Amino acid sequence: MFKVAVIGASGLLGRAVVRELAVDSAFEVVPTAFRHGGGATRVLDVRDAQAVQAFVDREAPNAIVLAAAERRPDVCEHDPAAARALNVDAxxxxxxxxxxxxxxxxxxxxxxxxxxxxxxxxxDATPNPLNAYGRSKLDGERALLEGADASENALVLRLPLLYGPVSASTSGWHESAVTSLVPAVVASSQPGAPAAPMDAWATRYPTFTPDVAFVIRELLLRCADGEPVRGIAQWSGNEPMTKFDIAERLAQTLGVPARLQAQPAPTDSTPRPRDCHLDSSRLEALGIGRRTPFDAAIRAVIDAFQREGGKA
Known part of the structure; x- marks a missing residue:
């Protein structure tokens, strides 16, 4: 059996990866979380080099999926040292x-x-990050791939804006920049409420975490077969949307008469790129990939959240 450690298994993507691998008898999955262990989940602070070494020595996984990260650009901008500890040193x-x-x-x-x-x-395009988050992720790529030995047995998987199933018992809607718009969309639909301002400048490509987990499973199967993909690969949804577009689609799915105000110029204090559409052709050429249409995926996310008792 092929043993896979999933580091950051309690996060949005990590949970999807664990769910995807758990139904495949080819894998033995060892999930880790930063704070809350229990059951099969081990507690691991990935910033602690000794703890990481002890974990890998003990578990001896065949592969490791590293999904733990500081992904909030504003947080990275205000505390770049803390961001680098997780996105580079770890x-x-x-x-x-x-x-x-x-x-x-x-x-x-x-x-x-x-x-x-x-x-x-x-x-293989030349990177040029605009903010501390992007710089930390680029340096993290280099930390993984530096040296011939490392690059021969490692893969960077670049992803865009992620969304997926969220839990009312954790961060709820705020776990993704897509679903975090739900409360504002709903609030704007209330009688007398002001319109909700939404960015209409930057183009995003929302990507469903269960689809990414499927891609990762396919990559792990290739690795288990002795044909690992190495270097850098990318995966992305293929529906371009601004936050304004996303909010409109959310309102349609929720069935609420949202009042939205398009903002045609950037307003974030942290600089963000306008359009970072990732080419996914390397994985597509390998026959790897799956894309769930946004409307179907977000409907599934919202329905599951509401069944759990969560509210907008």
Whole structure:
């Protein structure tokens, strides 16, 4: 059986990966979380090099999926040292420990390594991040791939804006920048409420975490078959949307008469790229990939959240 450690298994993407792998008898899954363990989930602070080494020594996984990260651009901008500890140093810790055991490592990166001026971006396009988050993710890529030995047994998987099933018992709607718009959309539909301002400047490509988890499972199967994908790959949804567009689609799905105000110029204090569309052709050429239409996926997310008792 092929043993896979999923680091950051309590997060939005990590949960999807664990669910996807759990139904495949080819895998033995060892999930980790930063704070809350229990059951099969081990507690692991990935920033602690000794703890990471001890974990890898003990579990001896065949592959590691590193999904833990500081993904909030504003947080990274205000505390770049803390962001680098998770997005760069932690990657280096995992890479070093994995190398000793010959484990393949898949580390998640971001479309924000690009400046958004010349999409679509091929995997070998020159990065030029605009903010501390993008710089930390780019340095994390380099931490994983630096040295011939590392690059021979590792893959950076760049992803854009993610959304997926959220839990009312954790961060709820705010776990993704897509679903975090739901409360504002609903509030704007109330009688007498002001219109909700929504960015109509930057183009995003919302990508469903169960689809990414499917891609990761396919990559792990190739690794288990002795044909690991190495270097840098990218996966992205193919429906371009601004936040304003996303909010309109959310309102339609929720069935509420939202009042939305399009903002044609950027208003974020942290600089963000305008359009970082990632080219996914490398994985597509390998026959790897799945894209769930946004309307169907967001309907499933909202329905599941509401069944759990969550409210907008």
């Amino acid at each position: 990657v280096r810790n995992v890479a070093a420990a994995a190398r000793q055991h010959g484990a393949w490592v898949l580390s998640i990166s971001s479309d924000y390594v690009f400046d958004g001026t010349a999409p679509p971006y091929l995997a």
